[in-house]
Structure formats: C-alpha cells, structure tokens
Amino acid sequence: MPRKLSYSHYLSGLLLVMLLIIGCEREPVEDYESEAVTNSSAFQDNVVKLDTLVFTNPLRTNNLIKFDLIGEPPAIKAGDIVYYPGIDGMFGKVITATRIGSRMVFNVESCQLDKVFKSVSFLDTVNSGTLYSRTRTELSEWNSDTLKLSGFDLFNNFWNSKPLQVQFTSGKIYSKSTIGELLLVGQGTDPWFDRCRLDFNYSLEIDGELTIKTSIPTDAQDSLLIEKSMFGPFIINGFPITYQVETWMGFHAVTTGDTLLSLSFSGVSTGNLALSYNYWGKWSLNQDNNIQNAEVRLFNGPRLSDYSGSIYISQIVTPYFCGEPAVSLINHFAVNMSYDLSVPAWQSIQTCNTVGSAFRSGQTWQGYIPDLLTTGETKLYEESQNGLLDNQPPKASFTVDPPAGFTDTNFKFDASATTDLEGPVASLMMRWDFDGDNHFDTEYSTERIIYNKFSAPGEYLVVLEVMDPEGLKSRTTKTVVVNLSSSAPVAFFTVTPESGRISDAFVFDASGCYDIEDGITKLKVRWDFDGDGIWDLNWTNNKAAVFVYAVPGTYIARLEVIDTQGLIGSTTRIIVVAAANIKPTAVFTVAPDKGTIETLFNFDASGCTDPEDSQESLRVRWDWENDGIYDTEYRTLKTIQHRFTVAGQYTVVMEVIDTEGYGSTFTKEIVVSNPNTPPEAEFSINPEPGSITTEFTFDASLCSDTEDSMDQLEVRWDWDNDNRYDTEYTTDKVIKRIFSVAGTYIIKVQVRDSGGLTAIKAHLLIIQ
Numbered sequence: 001m002p003r004k005l006s007y008s009h010y011l012s013g014l015l016l017v018m019l020l021i022i023g024c025e026r027e028p029v030e031d032y033e034s035e036a037v038t039n040s041s042a043f044q045d046n047v048v049k050l051d052t053l054v055f056t057n058p059l060r061t062n063n064l065i066k067f068d069l070i071g072e073p074p075a076i077k078a079g080d081i082v083y084y085p086g087i088d089g090m091f092g093k094v095i096t097a098t099r100i101g102s103r104m105v106f107n108v109e110s111c112q113l114d115k116v117f118k119s120v121s122f123l124d125t126v127n128s129g130t131l132y133s134r135t136r137t138e139l140s141e142w143n144s145d146t147l148k149l150s151g152f153d154l155f156n157n158f159w160n161s162k163p164l165q166v167q168f169t170s171g172k173i174y175s176k177s178t179i180g181e182l183l184l185v186g187q188g189t190d191p192w193f194d195r196c197r198l199d200f201n202y203s204l205e206i207d208g209e210l211t212i213k214t215s216i217p218t219d220a221q222d223s224l225l226i227e228k229s230m231f232g233p234f235i236i237n238g239f240p241i242t243y244q245v246e247t248w249m250g251f252h253a254v255t256t257g258d259t260l261l262s263l264s265f266s267g268v269s270t271g272n273l274a275l276s277y278n279y280w281g282k283w284s285l286n287q288d289n290n291i292q293n294a295e296v297r298l299f300n301g302p303r304l305s306d307y308s309g310s311i312y313i314s315q316i317v318t319p320y321f322c323g324e325p326a327v328s329l330i331n332h333f334a335v336n337m338s339y340d341l342s343v344p345a346w347q348s349i350q351t352c353n354t355v356g357s358a359f360r361s362g363q364t365w366q367g368y369i370p371d372l373l374t375t376g377e378t379k380l381y382e383e384s385q386n387g388l389l390d391n392q393p394p395k396a397s398f399t400v401d402p403p404a405g406f407t408d409t410n411f412k413f414d415a416s417a418t419t420d421l422e423g424p425v426a427s428l429m430m431r432w433d434f435d436g437d438n439h440f441d442t443e444y445s446t447e448r449i450i451y452n453k454f455s456a457p458g459e460y461l462v463v464l465e466v467m468d469p470e471g472l473k474s475r476t477t478k479t480v481v482v483n484l485s486s487s488a489p490v491a492f493f494t495v496t497p498e499s500g501r502i503s504d505a506f507v508f509d510a511s512g513c514y515d516i517e518d519g520i521t522k523l524k525v526r527w528d529f530d531g532d533g534i535w536d537l538n539w540t541n542n543k544a545a546v547f548v549y550a551v552p553g554t555y556i557a558r559l560e561v562i563d564t565q566g567l568i569g570s571t572t573r574i575i576v577v578a579a580a581n582i583k584p585t586a587v588f589t590v591a592p593d594k595g596t597i598e599t600l601f602n603f604d605a606s607g608c609t610d611p612e613d614s615q616e617s618l619r620v621r622w623d624w625e626n627d628g629i630y631d632t633e634y635r636t637l638k639t640i641q642h643r644f645t646v647a648g649q650y651t652v653v654m655e656v657i658d659t660e661g662y663g664s665t666f667t668k669e670i671v672v673s674n675p676n677t678p679p680e681a682e683f684s685i686n687p688e689p690g691s692i693t694t695e696f697t698f699d700a701s702l703c704s705d706t707e708d709s710m711d712q713l714e715v716r717w718d719w720d721n722d723n724r725y726d727t728e729y730t731t732d733k734v735i736k737r738i739f740s741v742a743g744t745y746i747i748k749v750q751v752r753d754s755g756g757l758t759a760i761k762a763h764l765l766i767i768q
Helices: 008-019
Strands: 047-049 054-061 064-070 083-084 090-100 103-109 117-119 140-143 146-159 162-185 195-214 219-234 238-256 261-280 284-300 307-321 327-339 350-358 372-374 378-383 399-401 404-406 411-414 429-433 450-451 459-465 473-483 494-496 499-500 504-509 524-528 535-542 544-547 554-561 567-579 590-591 592-594 600-605 619-623 640-643 648-655 663-673 685-688 694-701 712-720 734-736 745-750 758-767
Touching: 064 083, 064 090, 103 378, 146 238, 162 219, 162 238, 162 307, 195 219, 195 238, 195 307, 195 327, 261 327, 261 350, 284 327, 284 350, 284 372, 284 567
Parallel strands: 047 083, 404 473, 499 567, 592 663
Antiparallel strands: 054 064, 064 103, 083 090, 090 103, 140 146, 146 162, 162 195, 195 261, 219 238, 238 307, 261 284, 307 327, 327 350, 350 372, 350 378, 399 411, 411 450, 429 459, 459 473, 494 504, 504 544, 524 535, 524 554, 554 567, 590 600, 600 640, 619 648, 648 663, 685 694, 694 734, 712 745, 745 758
C-alpha cells in the first residue's frame, strides 16, 4: 500500500529546490522564471495570513516574531497559525500575541507545513539562481570558480602535547555545482509525492601541496571551515527560500616518529548526487561519478617508517524554507597517499574517493527521511607498482677513515651510505676523484669501499660520483688533510668571533686536533694569542681558552699540540681586533625654540655623529615630556615635527644609537604657552580739564596684558586723533605735555605686547 505523506513532505522537498540552486557558478543571483504548472495554494482554515501593508520590518529571534505596525492588526488568538508571505516569510503556531506600542510580538512554536497549507501541485525544472560572489580572508582570493590558497594553516598547535603544523602551502580548490532536475508532484488534502527527484551535478578539483611537520609519532586529523555564506532569498511559487554554503578542508596524517611529510596533490571528481523518493519505494541517495582521478606525489618524507597523508574538501549545502532548515546535502572528495615500509616508495598507493550524504538539519521535514543517508565510500582510482614516481637521482654519501692523516696513511673511503629511491645500492656505479681536479682517478665500479694514499702533504678535495642504472647521477665531496709522513699530531683550532673589538671575549677551541696514535684526551696544547713568541698559556689538556685583547690590531694566534711521544704540530690564524665601540654623540635643534600650543615645532637630529658609523645608519627616538616612555620608535629619519597640546615647560629627550646598539641622549627645555591675546589699553589724564598754560600728565600704567608684564608693554601717543602717532613706541608709560591752542582734543594711546598684538584707547580733553 502506498505510504501517505503529510503536506510537510511536499514543501520540505521544496526546500531542496534551493539545495540545487546553490551551485557555485559566479552569476548574479536573480529570481528565475518558473516553468511550473501551479494550482493556487490553499491555506488551512485557522491560518491568519498577515497583511504585508500592516505588518512590516519582520524580525525573528528564537520563538519570537516581531513586526512594526501600520494601522490596526487583525484579531489573533492563541492556537492560530500565522503566516507572513513577505520575502522573509515566517510561520508558526501562536502561543501568545502582544501589542507593545507600534510593535506586535508573537510567541510562536514550530509546526509542520501541512498545518499551514491544504494542497499544492508543482512541477518545475530549475537551471539558474546561482551565487555571484564570495568574500575570503587575505589568505586567498576568488578567481572565477577557483579558491586560491597560499600558506593556509589547517592546523598549527599542539597535538598530544607536541607541536604539529599542517599547512596547505599552495594550490587551489575548484567547485562548481548545478541542478540537473527537480520534479515534485502532489495534490489533494493530504498529498502524496508520486515522485520526488533532486539532482545535484557537481565538479570538484583540488590541486596543491601539503606539508606536515611534527616531532613525534602522529595519528592526527582535523578540519577547518574556509567558507560559510548565505545566499538568496529566492521566491519559488510565492515561498521564500535561502541557502547556506559551507566549505571545509581537512587532513589526516599518520607517521611513526618522523618530522616532515610533504605531499603534492592533484585530483578531479565530477558527477551527480541525487536524492529521490516514490510512493512505493523509500528515500534513496545515489551518487554517479563521471570522472574521477587523482595523483599524489611525495616530495619530502621519511624513509624509515610507514606513513600516510590525505587532504579532503567537503561542501555542505543547507536550504532554508521560510527561515527553517530541513535537509543538508554533502559531497566529500579526498585524495590520499599511503606508504608501506616493506615496499619501495614508488609502489606507494594513491587513491581518491567521493562520498555523498544527506542528513536532517532541522524540524521542517521531520520523520520522513533517516537522520543520515549515505552512498558509502567508493574507491575510484588506485595505482600500485606502476612506477608512478619519476626516477629520482641517487643520493651520494661516503665516509673517510681517518678524517686526517699523513703521506703514509692508507685512507679508507666507504660509500655504503649511498642510497637510491628505486633500487638497491648494489645496482649503483661509483667512481672517485681523489684530488678534485675534475679528472676521475677510477672507473665506474659497484665496489663501495676503496683505499687510497696521498703522496704529498696538503688539503685534498675528494669527489664521489654515483650513477643509477638509468644514468641519473649525483656527487658529494669531502676535504682530507694530509701531513708529512710522521706520527706528529695535526693542530687545528677555531676562534669565535673570528674578528671583533677589544671589549670582546674571544673563545679558542682546539678540540679538532688529531693524532693517529693518541686520542684527543691525551694531547696537550699551548697558546700564543698575540703572536709575540711568548706563550700566553702553557701546556694543558684543556682544549678551550678565552682571551681578551687590550689593544686593537691584527694578531697571529698560534697553537701547538703535543702528543705522548713529544711530537709537536702547530697552526696559526689571523685575528683582527678593532677598537672599542665609541658611543654616538647626540644633539638636536628645535625651531622655534619656544611657542604656543598652536606651534608646530621642527626637531632636527641630523647633527648626531659616530666614529664608527655613518650619520645615515644612526637611529633616533623621541620622548616629548621626559617621562621615561619614548613616544616614537627608533628610525633613521632624523627630522620630526611635534605640537604640544598643553601649555607648560617641557624637557624633550632624544636618544641616538649606533649599529651595535650603543647610545646616548640629548635634552632641550622648551617653553610652550597658550596663544597670545591682545593687551588692554587704558590711561589717565591729570588734571582734567585745563588751559593752555596747564602741564598735563598722561599715564598709561593702567594698560595690562595676560601674557606680558607691565615692563614688557610698549605705548605710543596720538595727541590730535589724526591717526599719525606723535611718539615712537616706548616702555615709559608716563608723559607730560602742554597744549598751546585752546580747543577739544581726542587723545589716543596704542599699547603693544611682546607678541606684536596692539590695543587702542581714546579720551576727550578740553583746553580752555
């Protein structure tokens, strides 16, 4: 008997319309023209369809739906089903409805879609409505359909208390998805789905390099969300649908005590993922792969352990119908390399696989598909014992025994450490050049051990060349020190630093001395550090010494080493000792040397000097208020500008350092005042009035200024108001004068402060 489905089956399936719409083509998101044959949707009797002209600005928070009101809302009671048909369509069963001012607040609970609608018939094919842009971090950028990544950390933290770094060092992920078919048919008050088929056509590519660094045996896996975006909404038959896209990248690495594994990946998978149902069958998820291949190359990895490494991408698409999630669809694609220690590296196995799955992600479609549907993992590509890795050159290596000797020493050269990725050492051919003259002294041979004597003393560059059966070659070299035939020890020492100053402690190390008969612990050494012929340290078994030079100069340090038979070897090194570093001289100028809070002061430290370094290499920093905290970083630019925002007296500190970090400071006092204000002019006349015989006294001591004292102010007088002052500026504030002609006079005084600002005051004087 066919299984009857509630209407929630139907519209839940409709959620998957947008699952298929979400393909990653970069086209504008637009509402498409539907080819549907559609009957009008009928609402259940207790559904209140909210008027979009009354209810505006919908906002949903958990179980609360809030609307702004324009006019009066309809009567809504508990138990009603409300449906808002706007672009942010919302629905639910009302628990409470409250009006708060101009806002209506519904407390709702989720309900199945058959509680909202009676019947729908819908048949459609969807081919457009795809996302148009994505925003990524600075680690990547979108180019067409490709996500490019560089230096992208998948994991950079501690794994089992030890550091682990997994980095997608370079590469790209390509993802493109389209809809193949959507077919939904249902009708009646309790509609059946005669058929539901949702096709998701995909194309996934991954190409890049993965590096895994660890200091412990590792079995680690992790994933990282590299994209999460919402797209839409789309209106399909009046119903709003949006969709969410999540793209994850992950890894799985297994090593046994190795420190570095680097893999190069390249993989492609294209095909179809379909979710389908018919009334006589069950829900099923099918994945058909059209093209699947992968290649994994090891370009740096351990040689003495099993290991495997894989990288994968998963894309999860979740549609939202009227704000509710229903079903999510996953396409998972991975490429992998595994290596068995018991077989050559070129016999490693490379695989790629895809897994399709669907799972419930919300309550809209509940009870009609299992929690998880999966196609199961399908191995799509495998290469074994096919020589996939190109032939690599052998790696030449040899030892010398002893590492230094004499003209009668028969040196042993052993190339057993030479390796080849593709074959055994016995298949390699070797030849030797014992004196580094580019003419090989032996022919090619499979012998790995050879002996040689050097007839003359000197330093010899020994070259080993190795060739594999396919003709690829590699070389390596070592230097052999040969002395005259004698059992005298070979003297050798290092000095740190090789050159320095009189303030430096030079460390001398003679542990590299060698004797064919005696071990290093039996040898004694002595030192002449300055080459004056006087031994500064006498014979001692201690091979290390420290010496400080008191005077700059070039010295020849001499070492002698003596063995148990009294035979002596010696060697020398040149030591260059410079004078002690002299601190730089700090100095700067400032212009102007005083000002106001509006003044932009110019500081110039280009006069700083140093005996050892050029002026350009010196670095300076500034402390504007001498609080011990420098307000700038060190920089080579010697000029800077600064404005003080508060009046006061400041001590400015400048520090200069040379290339060795030696420094000195210089300070200047700067007085910063508030902006200058004009003075106030005033004066008195005594007596007043008078006659042509009266001697009048004019006193401008009543003038004042906020910034200057009375002694700093200057005045001048105009006796007849003709705008031509009859006196020059003077700091004398009192002046006497007799007027010879009777009349009425306007007397003016002009006062000037030290900043050049002036003020004028006038008084009337009558002469009888």
